[in-house]
Amino acid sequence: MRYTDIAIIGGGLAGSTAAAMLGRAGIPAILIDPRPVYPPDFRVEKLSGHMQIERFRKTGIAEAVLRAASHETENWIARYGYLLDRKPVVQYGILYDALVNAIRTEIPAGTEQLFAKAVSISTSAERQRVLLSNDEEISARLVVLANGLNVGLRQTLGIERRIVSxxxxxxxxxxxxxxxxxxxxxxxxxxxxxxxxxxxxxxxxxxxxxxxxxxxxxxxxxxxxxxxxxxxxxxxxxxxxxxxxxxxxxxxxxxxxxxxxxxDLSVSAGFLQPGVVLVGDAFETTCPVTGTGTDKVFTDVERLCNVHIPNWLATDGMDAGKIAAFYDDPVKKACDEWSAAKAHHFRSVSIDKGLYWRAQRVARFVVWLGEGLLRRLLHSRTAAGGNASRFSIIRSRTAP
Incomplete structure (x- = not known):
């Protein structure tokens, strides 16, 4: 039997980030995943936007991890064969396995990583027991389920995955x-x-x-x-x-x-239980079209590791009342609601043929075009102003 404060099941984006954060905070944790090196997996391939990068930075590992990515500062926006804008962006291209493996290198040596599969969980208001495929057992105060779409363990706890779309x-x-x-x-x-x-x-x-x-x-x-x-x-x-x-x-x-x-868009039911907490896709999935899935992961893990786990460990027990504070966290709830709403809105604005949605598509085109024209105008004025300044300096230097 191994004893720890936190057992993290799943070594993808959410689980590996949580292990790195807890290890850096000096909180005893064990990361459980069958793969020593995360294999190629078609998921996140790009991190973009000031808000998403800022959420990543709150984990404390972003700067080190993003050195492995391809940084880009300009993104062209186009439609109907026309270039509408050359928009300044904060964007990093990195394949999912490279992202996860870069995060794993930030897990401190003192945080254990067990390369096995979790086959069963027994929970209570005090300590949790996790049985692994290699017959080892883990005793932890809290289990963090970060195993994405693998529903087997959750079903044994009575946690259901309900398909919304x-x-x-x-x-x-x-x-x-x-x-x-x-x-x-x-x-x-x-x-x-x-x-x-x-x-x-x-x-x-x-x-x-x-x-x-x-x-x-x-x-x-x-x-x-x-x-x-x-x-x-x-x-x-x-x-x-x-x-x-x-x-x-x-x-x-x-x-x-x-x-x-x-x-699929899915939500969990029956998730509020003592001793176990769900993060990322294990709790609720979102639509990749919107790019908000990574926002949700970073928000979940940051709030859990920076706020709730330290509070929970300060007192005895791990009852459902404690766990509820994470699911009720206003920052987490706002991110979840924003992500879900955006998934449905993006689909409607892309393919629905009603008058309202046709008007929305026209409005978006006009906004993109207007932003592009304004940006080019400002750029040309700035360039003209710079040329005029340089001309004035040359005249002053050559004047008798």
Whole structure:
């Protein structure tokens, strides 16, 4: 029997981040995952936006981890074959396995990592027991379930996974290679759908190392023949779906395997129990189209490790009343509600054909165009002002 304060089950993004944070805080914890090195997995491939990066920074490990990512500061926005804006961004391209493994290197040596599978959990208001596939047992004050979509352990505790929207979206990941030239003209690109019938909210292109990575999102069923066409003839299918995309990208080919990931929207029921807490996708999933899943993970883990676990460990016991404070945390709840609302709104604004949603699409196009025009105007004025200043300096230096 091994004894610890915190047993973390699942060594993906949420679990590995929690282990790094608790270890740095000097809180005894054990990370349980069967894989010593996290394998390739088509999930998060980009961290972007000031808010998302700021949430990551609150974990205390962001700066070290992001050194392994490809940093980009400009993203082109395009639709209908027109470049609308060259928008300043904070964006880091990094494949999910590289992200998780970089986070694992930030776990202090004093935090144990056990490479086995958790096969059962027994919980109480005092201590929890976890049985592993190698017959070891862990006794912990708290179990953090960070095992994503693996529902087996949760079901043994009576925690249900309820589907809110089945196959809400499908994500496709692949490499894009320019044809006839060494590189694309853009540093990164978001190209939005041209018609609701495309069932495609957008495609995002961004650098990961020396590769231009593409994440394409669609609102289709998993048995849609379009997916087979995309696998068999990817360039032709993509050009048929977004016919004016090549005006921005130029000629391209799709290299390597095409990864496909359907996403259900789901919530947990019966989760408030003594001695166990759910974080990330184990608690509630979101839609990859919105990019808010990473926000939810960082928010969950930051609030749990920086606020609630230190408070819980300060007194005896680990009853449901303590655990409720995490689920009722106003910062966590606000992030969960924002993420869920955005998942449904993004789908409607992309494919719904009602008058309201058509107006929303037109309004978004006008806003993007207006922002781009204003940015170019300000840039030209700044450049003109700089040229005038330099001309004045030259005149003053050459005046008799």
């Amino acid at each position: 089945r196959c809400h979206s499908i994500s496709l990941g692949f490499d894009m290679v320019p044809v006839g030239r060494p590189a694309f003209d853009f540093p990164a690109l978001t190209y939005f759908s041209e018609r609701p019938d495309d069932l495609t909210p957008y495609i995002s292109l961004f650098p990961v190392g020396k590769t231009m990575r593409a994440n394409l999102f669609v609102y289709r069923e998993i048995d849609d023949p379009w997916l087979q066409r995309m696998r068999r003839a990817p360039e032709e299918t993509l050009n048929a779906t977004l016919p004016r995309l090549s005006r921005i990208t130029g000629a391209f080919r799709i290299g390597g395997d095409i990864k496909v990931r359907p996403a």
